Amino acid sequence: MLNGAFRPDEQVCSLRSYRRQRDTLVGYRASHIQHMQKALRQMNLLLDNVVTDITGKTGMTIIRAILNGQRNPVELARYRDKHCKKSEEEIAKSLKGHYRDEHVFALRQAVELYDTYDEKIRACDKALEQKLNTFDSKDDKDSQKPSTPDKPSKKRKSRCAPDFDVRSELNRVSGVDLTDIDGIDENTALKIVSEIGLDMSRWPSAKHFASWLGLCPGTKISGGKVLNRKTKRLPGAAATAFRLAAYSLTRSKSALGAYYRRMRSKLGAPKAITATAHKLARLVYSMLKHGSQYVDEGQEYFEQRYRERVLKTLKQKAKDMGFTLTPVETAVG
Template identity: 50%
Template sequence: MQMNLQLHHVVQDVTGATGMKIIRSIVAGERDPEELARHRDVRCKASSETIRDALVGDYQNEHVFELTQALALYDFYQTQVAQCDERIEVVLRQLHANAAPVSTPLPAALRRSRQSNDFSFDVRAELYSMLGVDLTQIHGFGPYLALKLVAECGADMSRWPTVKHFTSWLCLAPGNKISRGKVLSSKTRRSSSKAAAALRLAAVTIGKTDTALGGFYRRLSARIGKAKAVTATARKIAVLFYNTLRYGMKYVDPGAEYYEERYRQRVLNNLTRRADSLGFVLQAKPT
């Protein structure tokens, strides 16, 4: 920005293919905007002319030196991340080295797109070989979240007798502060659990999807607020995680429309029952 280069305004991610090629070319000594724009990747939404105009600036030696230092640090951290991925892969293979091989093949992934923070190896396949189930079939679960929850909670869910014990351990279940039979508070307990924080982030993400869990989040959010809806949705995801690992449950999403129809039918049944208790008959509005 100090050199009046507006690359970050025309390229969505400067650490992507187009941005990194241009930055490396600048560090190497290229200053011609026309030549720099030739590094545009075919997947980049901005045109070559737009990128060329954004690269007309005032190149100062001290700022180019600072950019060179930043690029060197970026490459160093990328190397460190790659080494961490290699270490995680080795540990996962050691964990399932003595496990019985899974007879069924790995199911197809729900999401085909690759994220910028993905692992350098197929973590889905490694987790499937170790657990025997594919956690990423649950909406809101990606390979990173699945690995993080397994690291925090383990793979043996029998340590918790029921799913209620598990959600209470995560501090996602309502509290039970009761005195002389009177409920004083049912707020969830505060927790520093990394697993609970990850589940809450997944709940926020899944609230934007056209799934049954997304419909559940949106309905609760409109009724009781977003904070409580996030906790309730996170608890639902934790229940699916527990049942999948302990009982091998296969999650099949019925869709948001199915969930909304079930909710509508439940409301109608309640209204019909109340009208009947008061001596009335509930009738549909004529079309």
């Protein structure tokens, strides 16, 4: 009489394994970035003060030049990429250090290990792309649906995203563009699809889906009395992806960003993240199950609807108490 635990079909399970292996390698590569940073600091080379990411084009070019024997700060600063915000003079000031052999040795090993894991991640990217190519296209199943060209994404590509057009592939296999939802980039969309699959019929409704993710209030009730409404702690990868997407909306000018900030001021950050992740999960469920598209109505639209709801509540309370609300005209000028 118990329902079986959720398990995607074999095709999705295979995709999930490739994606999880890739995430593991990304974590290992990040450790060696920290080792590179430590070796640079030990040599008093403050490269991270002048570049946003030491593994970017400017940072790695300078690091490889150091490993090749270059020690002159002015010469090293000339490897600055034209898009770098700092000038060559500023970069040269941060590269005046002492190049002890043991620290250079540690830096060299960290770079070699970084390159090794970077190569393995690229191999995972190819495997992911090949696996996605085996999925059936949604357009093939619904020939009556007019095909529309993919619109360019307004979101920046994440540094941790796979090295192929993930967005187009996911659009093809799902029939919808999950990256239209604010907070969900192509890497997050790939994580979600690889964890939950494309068949939403496994959950009768969006409420069941949110409950399975552990993103809904708890129902600890005894004798008809609610004892606890805390959200269940379920360490699922899909729920974590939704929570991270919700947290990324902190400064978003979208309706979802306004919703998160409203909930944060009311409930605090942890509960606001859960509430926003719950809303994101319902949107993803609706898009994958019904093929609907998401359109952001904007921050101003959300704030206007919030004001209307508050005003309606105030009017009803005043009416119940025998009063009438009268707007106050403010003088202009």
